[in-house]
Amino acid sequence: MAGYFITFEGPDGAGKTTVLEKLVEEIKKKVTCEILVTREPGGSKIAEAIRDIILNPENTEMDDRTEALLYAAARSQHMAEVVFPALEAGKLVFSDRFVDSSLAYQGMGRNLGIEKVAEINQFATDGLNPNLTLFLDIDPKAGLARIAKVRPDKEDRLEKEKLSFHQKVYTGYQEIVKRYPERIKIVDASQDVDQVVADCLAILKQQLPDLFEVK
Numbered sequence: 001m002a003g004y005f006i007t008f009e010g011p012d013g014a015g016k017t018t019v020l021e022k023l024v025e026e027i028k029k030k031v032t033c034e035i036l037v038t039r040e041p042g043g044s045k046i047a048e049a050i051r052d053i054i055l056n057p058e059n060t061e062m063d064d065r066t067e068a069l070l071y072a073a074a075r076s077q078h079m080a081e082v083v084f085p086a087l088e089a090g091k092l093v094f095s096d097r098f099v100d101s102s103l104a105y106q107g108m109g110r111n112l113g114i115e116k117v118a119e120i121n122q123f124a125t126d127g128l129n130p131n132l133t134l135f136l137d138i139d140p141k142a143g144l145a146r147i148a149k150v151r152p153d154k155e156d157r158l159e160k161e162k163l164s165f166h167q168k169v170y171t172g173y174q175e176i177v178k179r180y181p182e183r184i185k186i187v188d189a190s191q192d193v194d195q196v197v198a199d200c201l202a203i204l205k206q207q208l209p210d211l212f213e214v215k
């Protein structure tokens with residue numbers, strides 16, 4: 001496909017949204033193509049509606065397989081409406097979370113198995129893999145503490161899970177990072193935001209130099 005697909009991953013509160021926003025501000029005049037920022041679950045009307053169902057703290061009875069399928073369904077719609085058309089148009093697409101989140105949260109966190117969850121997502125994405133994934137690495141307890149500080153009593157259904165769930169998710173991420181060392185690069189997200197952004201930019205320049213060629 002003509003464009004580039006870059007994903008941001010990490011535990012809740014790692015700083016993905018904050019860093020992505022600053023990084024895009026920094027590079028938008030320096031890259032050779034148009035930038036699109038999107039997120040999962042969500043990014044389109046239908047996918048955002050599915051997001052609301054998944055993350056609603058009242059939906060405590062949600063079955064783990066249903067949860068995995070809903071994430072995959074939201075992703076499939078997001079791919080069809082947003083990601084594939086943008087990549088075909090040659091854009092640089094940044095997504096705040098993608099399949100690796102499902103592997104870590106549903107595959108490992110919910111004990112559904114990384115392979116099983118990868119299978120349903122292979123179908124949902126038609127096998128598309130990101131060109132590059134930045135894993136914002138932070139201890140899950142520290143990430144959750146950041147969220148609790150800014151929006152106490154406003155956690156979503158996943159954030160409300162026990163710390164042991166989030167620790168399992170983190171173990172899942174470590175496994176995935178080991179499996180795909182070429183694609184996934186680790187960034188120390190416990191640092192000051194500006195340093196995290198600088199590290200992300202350095203990785204981008206090193207891994208995808210074509211993006212920064214003079215227009």
Ligand SMILES: Nc1ncnc2c1ncn2[C@@H]1O[C@H](COP(=O)(O)OP(=O)(O)OP(=O)(O)O)[C@@H](O)[C@H]1O
Binds near residue numbers: 016018190191
């Ligand atoms: N490097 C950092 N140091 C200190 N605080 C940070 C840092 N990065 C982000 N934060 C703060 O942590 C909180 C969570 O950040 P943010 O929403 O960007 O994380 P996230 O990874 O997108 O979380 P989620 O996965 O829940 O969407 C925000 O209040 C943000 O200002």
Ligand SMILES: Cc1cn([C@H]2C[C@H](O)[C@@H](COP(=O)(O)O)O2)c(=O)[nH]c1=O
Binds near residue numbers: 103105106
């Ligand atoms: C894509 C995806 C996400 N999750 C989890 C991770 C977070 O707890 C929420 C999404 O909220 P955010 O504020 O946008 O980070 O959903 C997941 O469990 N599986 C997935 O595939």
